[in-house]
Amino acid sequence: MIPEIGHFSLILALLVSLILGSFPIIGAARGNAVWMGLAKPLASVQFILIAFAFLCLVYAFAFMDYSVLYVANNSNSKLPLQFRIAAVWGGHEGSLLLWSLILSIWTVAVSLFSKHLPDDMRARILGVMGLISVGFLLFMLMASNPFERLIPAALDGRDLNPLLQDPGMIFHPPMLYMGYVGFSVAFAFSIAALLGGQLDAAWARWSRPWTILAWIFLTVGIMAGSNWAYYELGWGGWWFWDAVENASFMPWLVGTALIHSLAVTEKRGSFKAWTVLLAICAFSLSLLGTFLVRSGVLTSVHAFATDPRRGIFILAFLVIVIGGSLLLFAWRASTVGRGGKFDVVSRESFLLANNVLLAVAAMSVLLGTLYPLFLDALNLGKISVGPPYFDAVFAPLMAPAIFLMGVGPIARWKDASLPGMAMRLRWAFGISLATAVILPLMLGNFTPMIGLGLFLAFWVFASSAELVYQRLAKSDLPLMGRIKANSRSWWGMVIAHLGIAVFVLGLTIVKGFESEIAVKMLPGDVAHLAGYDFTFDGVVDHKGPNYEASHGQIHVTKNGVLRTILEPEKRLYTVTNMPMTEAGISPHLIHDLYASLGEPLEGGAWSVRIYHKPMVEWVWFGCLMMAFGGFLALTDKRYRLKRRAPSKAANSSKAAKI
Amino acid sequence: MALKARHKRFVLIGIGLALIGLAAMLILNAFQSNMVFFYTPTQVAKGEVPHNIGFRIGGLVEVGSIKRGDDGLTVNFVITDTAKTVPVIYKGVLPDLFKEGKGVVAQGKVGTDGLFVASEVLAKHDENYMPPEAAAALKSAQEQSKTLVMPK
Numbered sequence: 001m002i003p004e005i006g007h008f009s010l011i012l013a014l015l016v017s018l019i020l021g022s023f024p025i026i027g028a029a030r031g032n033a034v035w036m037g038l039a040k041p042l043a044s045v046q047f048i049l050i051a052f053a054f055l056c057l058v059y060a061f062a063f064m065d066y067s068v069l070y071v072a073n074n075s076n077s078k079l080p081l082q083f084r085i086a087a088v089w090g091g092h093e094g095s096l097l098l099w100s101l102i103l104s105i106w107t108v109a110v111s112l113f114s115k116h117l118p119d120d121m122r123a124r125i126l127g128v129m130g131l132i133s134v135g136f137l138l139f140m141l142m143a144s145n146p147f148e149r150l151i152p153a154a155l156d157g158r159d160l161n162p163l164l165q166d167p168g169m170i171f172h173p174p175m176l177y178m179g180y181v182g183f184s185v186a187f188a189f190s191i192a193a194l195l196g197g198q199l200d201a202a203w204a205r206w207s208r209p210w211t212i213l214a215w216i217f218l219t220v221g222i223m224a225g226s227n228w229a230y231y232e233l234g235w236g237g238w239w240f241w242d243a244v245e246n247a248s249f250m251p252w253l254v255g256t257a258l259i260h261s262l263a264v265t266e267k268r269g270s271f272k273a274w275t276v277l278l279a280i281c282a283f284s285l286s287l288l289g290t291f292l293v294r295s296g297v298l299t300s301v302h303a304f305a306t307d308p309r310r311g312i313f314i315l316a317f318l319v320i321v322i323g324g325s326l327l328l329f330a331w332r333a334s335t336v337g338r339g340g341k342f343d344v345v346s347r348e349s350f351l352l353a354n355n356v357l358l359a360v361a362a363m364s365v366l367l368g369t370l371y372p373l374f375l376d377a378l379n380l381g382k383i384s385v386g387p388p389y390f391d392a393v394f395a396p397l398m399a400p401a402i403f404l405m406g407v408g409p410i411a412r413w414k415d416a417s418l419p420g421m422a423m424r425l426r427w428a429f430g431i432s433l434a435t436a437v438i439l440p441l442m443l444g445n446f447t448p449m450i451g452l453g454l455f456l457a458f459w460v461f462a463s464s465a466e467l468v469y470q471r472l473a474k475s476d477l478p479l480m481g482r483i484k485a486n487s488r489s490w491w492g493m494v495i496a497h498l499g500i501a502v503f504v505l506g507l508t509i510v511k512g513f514e515s516e517i518a519v520k521m522l523p524g525d526v527a528h529l530a531g532y533d534f535t536f537d538g539v540v541d542h543k544g545p546n547y548e549a550s551h552g553q554i555h556v557t558k559n560g561v562l563r564t565i566l567e568p569e570k571r572l573y574t575v576t577n578m579p580m581t582e583a584g585i586s587p588h589l590i591h592d593l594y595a596s597l598g599e600p601l602e603g604g605a606w607s608v609r610i611y612h613k614p615m616v617e618w619v620w621f622g623c624l625m626m627a628f629g630g631f632l633a634l635t636d637k638r639y640r641l642k643r644r645a646p647s648k649a650a651n652s653s654k655a656a657k658i
Numbered sequence: 659m660a661l662k663a664r665h666k667r668f669v670l671i672g673i674g675l676a677l678i679g680l681a682a683m684l685i686l687n688a689f690q691s692n693m694v695f696f697y698t699p700t701q702v703a704k705g706e707v708p709h710n711i712g713f714r715i716g717g718l719v720e721v722g723s724i725k726r727g728d729d730g731l732t733v734n735f736v737i738t739d740t741a742k743t744v745p746v747i748y749k750g751v752l753p754d755l756f757k758e759g760k761g762v763v764a765q766g767k768v769g770t771d772g773l774f775v776a777s778e779v780l781a782k783h784d785e786n787y788m789p790p791e792a793a794a795a796l797k798s799a800q801e802q803s804k805t806l807v808m809p810k
Contacts, residue, residue: 234754344670356678364685371689382696382791384714389692393685518751520730579754598751601730607751 003068006056007147010097013049013104014137016042020107020130024123028196036123043111043126046133047104054088054101057146061088067153070094070146076159076575078546086170087160092310093146098174099290100136102181103129110185110210117206124192125185132184135317143310159546159575168228176221176248180286182214183251186258187283187325190276194328199276199336204266209639211262211279215255216630222248223623234568234581234596236516236611238619241390246369247289250362254282257358260351268413269340270348273333274355280329284322285362291318292369343415350408357401364393395449402456402504405497406463410470424470428462445512453508460501464494489633496629499622506618516611520601530612532593533557534566539597539606547571547580552597552606554584566595568608592616694765698795703742707768715744715774716763716791724758737762737774739799744768748776761792 020042027035057070061084066072074091075084089098107129114122140146189207193199225248230238239245258278264271291314342348368385376382410424436455440446471490472482483491519527523538537553549571556563566584573580583596591614598607696714697707707713715737723736732749735758746764756762756779766776 344666356674360678360681360685367685367689382714382794384694384696385689385692386694389688392688392692396684397681518731581754601726605730607730609751 002056002059003065003147003149006053006060007145009049009053009056010137010141010147013046013053013100014134014141016046016049017130017133017137020046021127021134022130023127024130025127025195028120028123028127031120033119036119039123039126039130040111042130043104043107046130047108050097050101050104050137053147054097057088057094057097058085060147061085064157065153066155066157067150068146069148069150072150072154072157074160075157076546077156078575079157079160079165080545082167082170083160083165086164089173090160090164090169093140093144093148095173095177096136096140096144097146099177099181100133100140102174102177103133103136103184106181106185107133110188114206120196121192121198121203124195125188128188128191129184132188132321135321139310139313139317143313156575159573162547162571162573162576162578162580163232165546165573166228166232168224168232172221172224172228175217175224179214179216179218179221179255180248180251180289182210182217183255183279183283183286185210185214186279190279191325191328193276193336194332197332197335199265199272201266201269204262204275205638207279208259208262208266209634211255211258212630212634215252215259216627216634218248218252218255219623219627219630222252223620223627226623227620230616231583231585234583234609236514236583236594236596236609236613238616241368241387243369244293246365247292250365250369251282251285251289253358253362253365254278254285257355257362258282261355264348264351268342268348270342271352271355272336273329276333276336277329278355278359280322280325281359281362284318284325285366287318287321291315340414342413345411345418346415347408347411347413350404350411354401354404354408357397357404361394361397361401364397365390368393395452399452399456402460402500405500406459409467409493409497410463424466425463428459428466431462432456432458440512443513447512450508450512453504453512457501457505457508460497460504464498464501468494487636487638489636489638492629492631492633492636494629495632496626499625499627499629501622502618502625503622506615506622509615510613510619513614514612514616516609518598518607518609520605521608522603522605525605527608527610529610530591531558532563532612534595534610536606536608538604539570544571546575547573549582550597550600552584552595552608554595554608554610556586556593564593566593568595568597570597570599587617589617590614696791696794698798699737699739699742699744700795700799702744702768702774709770710767712765712767712777714763714765714791715746715795716761717744717795718792719756719758719760719762721758737764739795741799744774745772746774746776748779750779752779763791 020039023035024039024042027033027038059065060068060071061075062081064071064075064077064084066075070091070093074087074094079087088094107126110129111122111126114125117125186207189203189210193203222245225245226238229240230236258275261271261275261278265275291311368389372383372385406425406428407421410421432455435458436451437446439454440450471486472479475482475485477485515530517527517529519525521527521536523536525536527534527536534554534556537555539550539552542549542551549569552568552570554566554568556566564586566586568584569582571580571582572578581596583594585595586593591612594611594613596609598609600606694712694714696716699715699717701707702715717737717739720736720738720743723734725734726732727734731751732747733752734745734747736743736745738744746766748764748766763780764774764776765778765780766774768774
């Protein structure tokens with residue numbers, strides 16, 4: 001009965017979203033206040049209905065209702081409760097329901113925190129989000145119903161894919177979806193601006209926090225996914241340029257460009273059409289990501305569906321959303337107006353260069369991801385484009401972008417002086433160049449890539465230090481007062497940029513100095529790597545709730561002193577008969593020691609892979625710093641003040657300061 | 659430099675476009691030189707594959723063909739598309755789902771002796787899942803010789 005109620009609730013939600021997607025938009029065009037006023041209550045009703053349906057599915061999983069096809073396919077009675085609940089989004093149908101739920105959460109959030117918006121703008125934004133919701137609910141009800149019954153009911157479920165039975169599964173997909181779907185808000189703001197022909201600094205200020213929030217979630221989501229791959233796949237890698245990863249990385253790149261472009265639109269009124277275009281692209285790429293991962297186009301662990309009907313539906317949906325919004329853009333972009341003028345050497349042009357580089361990078365990822373699919377679809381042969389392509393493309397594109405991160409923040413708006421900036425940055429440049437040469441030589445491995453990576457990382461550190469020093473030095477206030485004198489969004493920018501530097505530093509060191517060996521080990525055998533001795537103590541069998549495991553133990557010593565004990569595991573999940581590798585990792589600020597079991601060989605021996613990963617944790621810590629920087633920007637005073645006092649006139653003088 | 663502001667702007671737009679063009683060229687060049695093509699064992703047996711260039715090969719691991727070297731890490735096996743076979747050598751730890759009679763994709767080069775030296779072996783994450791390349795290889799072999807029965 002509960003699944004039917006959930007199904008019915010989804011149908012009601014579809015009806016509500018249809019009204020939400022039509023009446024408020026028409027009302028805004030005709031100036032009908034009653035129709036526009038429908039948007040807010042409808043957003044809440046839609047949220048309640050979808051959340052209720054979601055809870056019904058959670059209930060079916062928690063109480064093991066194997067008469068529901070989706071539950072039977074993705075769960076099992078031996079699966080622990082937390083994974084039974086995470087299994088709700090372990091497959092295609094449930095992921096879509098999660099998508100819709102998150103979209104309705106964002107919609108409700110916009111309706112609650114938009115008191116300062118003009119009525120017609122709010123009605124249009126909520127209406128556009130309602131239309132997106134119509135697409136997803138329709139898709140779910142027509143081709144991917146999570147509540148479909150299985151008659152006769154299964155005795156037990158087929159279990160969740162063992163790869164997904166991990167705490168990472170509980171956080172990674174919802175975070176990522178919060179990011180993906182969050183860009184729908186920026187998208188809706190842009191469509192509303194195009195429809196209303198109104199795009200000013202106030203518009204940019206309103207849409208900025210939403211965009212930053214979505215970007216934070218996406219950053220954390222990608223970081224969690226990368227970390228998960230690192231310890232779950234047992235290969236020691238943390239980024240594979242896998243199509244599924246690329247699908248999440250493209251919106252991130254464009255979203256990052258969007259954040260910067262929005263800053264220009266807010267402060268200077270420039271880049272208006274470009275900002276709108278980026279918002280459309282960021283959301284389109286999020287949809288494309290959903291399509292790539294969910295339609296079975298990419299057959300990998302992430303591709304749950306192999307039903308072509310679904311593919312065609314999503315393809316049509318993509319064409320309507322992307323094609324429609326681009327058409328609207330082509331038709332209406334001229335109405336949003338032109339921005340202020342700026343000189344060739346100015347913060348605007350540096351930000352423009354940053355935007356172009358990020359957009360080109362996103363295009364190159366798109367090419368590498370889609371082109372093999374096109375060839376395959378047209379029967380022109382099967383090719384694959386691996387990490388070498390992306391590595392070759394990314395270094396030359398990102399190096400100038402990261403260099404500009406040191407230059408842009410110290411440049412003045414409108415027109416800056418190149419000699420003056422060169423004077424200010426000469427120490428930062430010297431220090432980073434010296435570090436880039438001396439440090440690798442001290443560590444005993446100099447390659448151009450290591451030099452470049454270290455230079456960029458220290459360039460951002462040093463130029464940020466210069467920036468902060470200049471800001472804090474020019475004041476008589478006590479230190480705390482000086483810190484507080486600068487806005488939180490400025491500090492957010494500094495910290496996010498430092499996060500990039502930390503990321504690049506970790507990336508460079510781990511790529512340049514990591515080492516690995518694969519060996520056959522009998523109990524008592526010792527392997528040597530990076531100055532450490534890894535002694536294999538053998539494996540013991542043990543039983544988990546739904547798997548049988550060979551639990552290995554490797555103790556690591558350096559010069560005879562015990563440093564750590566690694567406990568890699570080989571599991572066999574009994575329901576699906578799938579083997580799984582659980583790496584044994586000792587994470588550390590300076591380096592990770594990492595071991596994973598390969599396969600049992602004759603005589604109690606195992607093939608074992610051992611990795612030494614210097615500073616790999618910095619990669620993820622850098623991502624967290626970026627997200628924290630975003631969070632600081634989000635809590636900036638001016639977003640809070642405007643909420644209380646929606647006076648639009650008084651912001652121009654304040655804006656000039658930042 | 660006595661350029662007018664407008665001229666300066668044109669020059670800069672020109673430089674910008676040239677840089678984007680350069681970036682596009684770099685990207686396409688990198689793309690072309692890093693494409694990896696896929697071949698079936700039948701194509702390899704017919705000599706349709708290039709020498710000295712890496713490629714991917716897919717099919718099933720022939721039953722009874724896996725032989726391990728004394729070091730426990732060097733593995734010899736045979737990839738088949740049910741019509742033709744290709745011997746493969748690989749040194750390293752094999753993925754979890756590498757099994758006889760299951761689908762596999764290997765990347766590497768073929769030597770003059772016809773032995774495929776794999777640098778990477780991929781077998782994906784699901785007991786019932788067949789890598790798409792491996793499935794395609796079996797299908798095309800099946801179409802070429804209708805008498806053979808596709809293994810389940």
